[in-house]
Structures are given as structure tokens and as C-alpha cells.
Amino acid sequence: MKNKKVNINNKFRNFTDLWSPKVIAEMNNYQFKLAKVKGSFIWHSHDETDEVFIVMDGTLDIHLRDKKIHLQKGEMYVVPQGVEHKPEAEKECKIMLIEQKGTVNTGDLSNNLTSPNDIYI
Amino acid sequence: MKNKKVNINNKFRNFTDLWSPKVIAEMNNYQFKLAKVKGSFIWHSHDETDEVFIVMDGTLDIHLRDKKIHLQKGEMYVVPQGVEHKPEAEKECKIMLIEQKGTVNTGDLSNNLTSPNDIYI
Numbered sequence: 229m230k231n232k233k234v235n236i237n238n239k240f241r242n243f244t245d246l247w248s249p250k251v252i253a254e255m256n257n258y259q260f261k262l263a264k265v266k267g268s269f270i271w272h273s274h275d276e277t278d279e280v281f282i283v284m285d286g287t288l289d290i291h292l293r294d295k296k297i298h299l300q301k302g303e304m305y306v307v308p309q310g311v312e313h314k315p316e317a318e319k320e321c322k323i324m325l326i327e328q329k330g331t332v333n334t335g336d337l338s339n340n341l342t343s344p345n346d347i348y349i
Numbered sequence: 350m351k352n353k354k355v356n357i358n359n360k361f362r363n364f365t366d367l368w369s370p371k372v373i374a375e376m377n378n379y380q381f382k383l384a385k386v387k388g389s390f391i392w393h394s395h396d397e398t399d400e401v402f403i404v405m406d407g408t409l410d411i412h413l414r415d416k417k418i419h420l421q422k423g424e425m426y427v428v429p430q431g432v433e434h435k436p437e438a439e440k441e442c443k444i445m446l447i448e449q450k451g452t453v454n455t456g457d458l459s460n461n462l463t464s465p466n467d468i469y470i
Contacts (some may be wrong), residue, residue: 232426233420278375297354306374
């Protein structure tokens, strides 16, 4: 995985499943992940790390308890550690996530939306 | 800086100087930085952290001692901790860097190319 350049858009061709982040690069103990999302995710938080969302294509809403962040292509947002959030996309949206290795997509919850970690593409 | 969305392309309008990374976001003890680069930088390394390069516009060569990584828009590369590298761009190129807070652009060297850290835009 290291010592290779990564074409971000090409990596999106390697999967079709929604809400299931795939690792494309690692930096120290952090991972860069791609995900395709559509519809509503669940409310969750990450008690151990901030989480960065970058919209690569489409639009994404990140609901927080007190406001909604509307992101378009080329926009990013850092969800602070411990802050509850619920991502939502009306149409399919391509995002890049940056977060600590071991971060679970459903945060402090475990259910049928929980994805396995460390799926490298 | 936190709790605000960031439009990456718009942030590039806030500066013109070359080889002088500006901070646009923070995640834990890491920073997302933008830089405009043109010409050759110097050989250096970062002994304490991997360093991520993402090309936002233009093309960038990252020279390593044993090869050259040629990056186009939308491509990324992780320079491993301690590995000597020399970025170079024939034409002006826009890049995003992700690295630990406190990382100096000239790494283990200090000279007239050394930029101040923590310049937020």
C-alpha cells in the first residue's frame, strides 16, 4: 500500500456497496478511506478521534444535534471527537474519510450498518 | 477553525506565495495544509511523521532517491517517515498536505525556504 501513488477517482471504481469505507492509503496510524453513501446513516460519534469528511462528488449533509452542515464537491468538514453526527445524502455521493486506524463507521454502536475495518482497495 | 466547513478551492485564493503551506483544517494533532508550488524544492525528510501529498490542480513530481513519483490532479502519495524527497513542479501546482502539527516544510533543514508553521487561512 505504501510507496504507490493513488488515483482517488479510479479507486472509486473498485466497489459499489454503500456506507462501507475502503482504505486507500495510510499515514502513521491514520487511514484515508473512500465511501459511497446514499440515504440516511445513523446517529453516532467517535469518542477517540476527530473525523474528516471530504466530498469528492455529489453533496452530503452532516447532521449535528444543533445544525446541519451541507457539503458540496471539494468541501470538507471535521467532526470533532465525541460529537454526534448523522451523514445523509439524497443522491449517491462519493466521500473521502480521514481518521485514526481502528475507527468504526458506526462509532459507539454496533449493528447491521457496521462495516469491517481495514478493507484495502 | 473547527465547526466550519472548508471549500478547498476557495482557500487557494487566499494566498499567492510559493512553497509556503497554509493550514485549512485540523484533525486531532494533524493539519491539512494547502500550498502552491513551482520549480524545485530541496531534498529533505521528516523524521517524525509520514507526509501525504494530494495534487489538487496541475502536476507534481516527488523525487525519491530511487525513483520519481509523478502525480496528476486527483492523485495522492504518502512519503514515509524519514524518507528523503524533493518535490518539483514545472508549472505552478496546487497541493494539499496532511501531516502532524509542527512538521516543518524543510524537514530536518532550516534555510531561506523554511516556512513558519500554523499560518491559518
